[in-house]
Amino acid sequence: MAELAATPGQTIGPFFHYALPYPGDRELVPRGSAGSVRLHGHVYDGDGNGVPDALLEIRQADAAGAVPAVAGSRHRDGAPFTGWGRTTTDPAGHYWFSSVEPGPARPGGAPFFAVVVFARGLLNRLFTRIYLPADHAVLGADPLLSTLDAGERSRMVAVREADGSLRFDIHLQGPLETPFLTFPGQT
Amino acid sequence: MSITAAENQLVSQRVISEEIEKVHADAQAGRTQPRLDFRPYRSAILRHPVRELRYADPEGAELFAPAFGRSDVDAGESDLTTGGAGEPIGERIAVRGRVLDGDGRPVRRQLVEIWQANAAGRYAHQRDRHPAPLDPNFTGVGRCLTDDAGWYSFTTIKPGPYPWHNHRNAWRPAHIHFSLFGTNFTQRMITQMYFPGDPLFAFDPIYQSITDERARALLVAAYDHESSQHDFLLGYRWDIVLTGSHATLMERPEDHHG
Secondary structure, eight states: OOOOOOOOOOOOOSOOTTTSOOTTTTBSSOTTOTTOEEEEEEEEOTTSOBOTTEEEEEEOOOTTSOOOOOSOSSSOTTOOOOSEEEEEOOTTSEEEEEEOOOOOSSTTOOOEEEEEEEETTOSSOEEEEEEOOOOHHHHHTSTTGGGSOHHHHHTTBOEEOTTSOEEOOEESSSTTOOOOEEOTTOO | OOSSSOGGGOOOHHHHHHHHHHHHHHOOTTOOSOOSOOTTSGGGTTSSOOSOOEEOOOOGGGGSOOOOOTTTOOGGGGBTTSSSSSOOSSOEEEEEEEEEETTSOBOOSOEEEEEEOOTTSOOSSTTOOOOSOOOTTOOOEEEEEOOTTOEEEEEEEOOOOEEESSSTTEEEOOEEEEEEOOSSGGGOEEEEEEOTTOTTGGGOTTGGGSOOHHHHHTTBOEEOGGGOBTTTBEEEEOOEEEOOSGGGSSOOGGGOOO
């Protein structure tokens, strides 16, 4: 099968803020609504400083584990749950989403948010996953997590905060560097 | 170390060009994507992972790009030259092409977002300090949905090159930022489209972060006389190929659900 050469990526650069964010971009469900969860954290560089010009997107299943394929992410008024959202970091490198906790893709699977990271200084996008905190048996049986050592595994799992929110920090570099992913067919 | 701190700390183009040359000389051929660890682009130094990327089989939400529809994009958003009180300044152009997957299949009804500097090389962004004029009739932001054959099309103004502070006398080649979705979330990509024959290519560490010459050329649009319009604008053609999906695996029927 003839495989076309992939178009290379390039950095998002510093000037995306007036083009890509839009009202409601980070609210997959309205903030504070019944069943909603706050997913938040910081994006850090290799010196541990917050990255103030990153853009993150998540793609996820609904609470039952089904992946929505419905339009309406850019004008969310009255739209159903689309399973996709976009957010930007603030001057401290902090980000947040309001969403629902995804269900597992298959029975007994470990549920996760699929994540893509863009930033000035980052020459191509990075993929990772934010797993929901779960018991060791579920996480340990995950095909990806089972290939990681305990430290790396912990850096792909969100932390449940006292207020019920999920915290997940992304370290682009450094001793706590987040495991980033590559998928078949990517060069 | 703060790179932008003091202008007298900025290194010369010669230093940057020598660094680029060295990385290129040591690079493997055939890598289509930019290096993440690319010191000539100073902002990358602390913002690239050091560890190897981990292989993952995509599953669940990763297998499905988000869906967008008419409720998400207005038809007029593909024309960046309208919407102001008057005509924007500069060279009016059309940029069109197809979004395809690695097997040449069109990416249908999918969102394409663009942003760019104006003809003078200035972004309508509050953090752009380049002392070039803003154009009250041009914001440089557009979006559209691809059609059923994967075609996108924009009418805009040719952006100007602009200076930046990566090093002394650093200039970005003229470019348009493109944000793209494929059929799988794992095909999500943001990149930059350039214009043919730009004399700044050789000096630009962002463009040169792609070490393979043929891969770099994939980011350069072609002048397309068929797309030019009599008495009105010049046309450029640029196709985009998004790979990285279950569809490019060795055929595994169980992956082709949904």
